[in-house]
Amino acid sequence: MTVDAMAESAEADRPAYGAELEGFEYPWPVQRFSFTSQGQDLQMAYLDVAPEEPNGHTIVLLHGKNFCAATWEESITRLSEAGYRVVAPDQVGFCKSSKPMQYQFSFHQLAANTHALLEQLDIDSATIMGHSMGGMLAGRYALMYPEQTDQLVLVNPIGLEDWKQKGVPWQSIDESYAAEQQKTAEGIRRYQQSTYYVGDWQPEYDRWVDMLAGMYAGEGGDIVAWNQALTSDMVFTQPIVHEFGELQVPTLLLIGEQDNTAIGKAQASPEVQATLGHYDVLGEQTAERIPDATLVEFPELGHSPHIQQPEVFHEALLEGLEQR
Template structure:
């Protein structure tokens, strides 16, 4: 049976990998359809006029007066929160889902000093513009690092912190993972393609269990990377990877004072630059079955919910199970 399942996965990959993605999208993801209307936040940052795309989805039915801000991961967009937006809205929450600067529907400046502090400030300014004085921050993957920084910078404006398989639960550089220069990252990002995206997602996000609905997200990422803003997208992506690798939040988990919910797929093995790490280092990296428990001990007011056997994106692998745990967690923190 196991061999049959592996054969089916391999067959599906062979079939889909040979499919040419006809769709390409503009440098701000023009042409890709979001699940809710995209609005624009125009602001000044580092001497530049920038805009953030975001979705502002009201509570459906009886509103509970609470707001949740969804922070996407590095290879994701606000659109990939589609199922979570609906689940939260149906439960009475107002949901704000922005695309950070450098990502998806937002500006990709030619030069920008990326830092989690800057992205947190940008997000805070958006919430101020929307009149949201206090919110729950829910971050996935790289968005978990950003959500942590936001909670550290704005504890009084953070009702709760929730993280889904956040990266940065270990300091890769300190563990001996090789560092790439921005130029090296740029060369790698210029070569992003659908086949590579799909293989990486199959290995880490969905742990060998591919579903047809995941193709939409491969199409989104590949279409943006291969579109008319190809070099602009790759350059910003390189700067962001450098930010992720060189600005760990791991050492500050002990300072997070807001109630925190950790939602962890235990089969996840994500770690930046893991593929080029020495074998003895590589073997120790990205073990979320261990890292989730360690983070829960480091964060003072943390509640850990594990999803055995799920990968880096449990909200996409098993949405019903994930959203039940999320809503229960937010109501009990």
């Protein structure tokens, strides 16, 4: 069997899921928030995990672009054990939530959707914690709803730099959609290994590759790819870095310094690529921009420190939350 044939066989053996991740089980019961937005009836899937011994605080976990509410599994467990009520939604366009063909995606809109969910749950205020793209969303939420944000936690957020301003070329939604349609489990795995886990790979990471790749591989793969393209444009064209100085809430930055994530990096010139994704520098710059920020750095970790070294990460997280 040729190498290409072996690769095709391996892809064929991967699981395929529905457009709303039907067939992939989350670690807690999935609930649904139905609402109307932009003239459409939509639903957000979410997890709402109650602690056995409540400490009176709620924390909302916002996933990244290649992640889902389920990816927070270890964090939800640790936070719940510490007494927090944990709410983890899947944003519109992602995972088990609606994937509209036409939707004006913006971080303002996703923040408003999230706020509506929390109102539905009678949550007046909460700690807002976001990872990757979810960090951009968490920042926008805190800017829009400072009175309802107890504190902000950013875990290797993207958007700590303005890629367009630095010279990364814009990519049309059609071009992005075509690229999304070519994604495979093996390609996703290679990217995650180099960016999320600093070249390391553990068997437990395969679950998250299968989760993401399975949506592309299923019958609804086209609408999944289309929503991914729409949200890529949102991420690229709506930088939040220029507004960090306006944040009014205490902010905890948890940064894996080996991260090199930068949207559109592959389309940039080698000269521009060399300037992008230096989280060992970006973390410090961001802490200086945010008025009330605490920075915790993990020198050996990448884009997903909460998955790569959960013990180290959650010790720092819980300590940071307690100090605040």
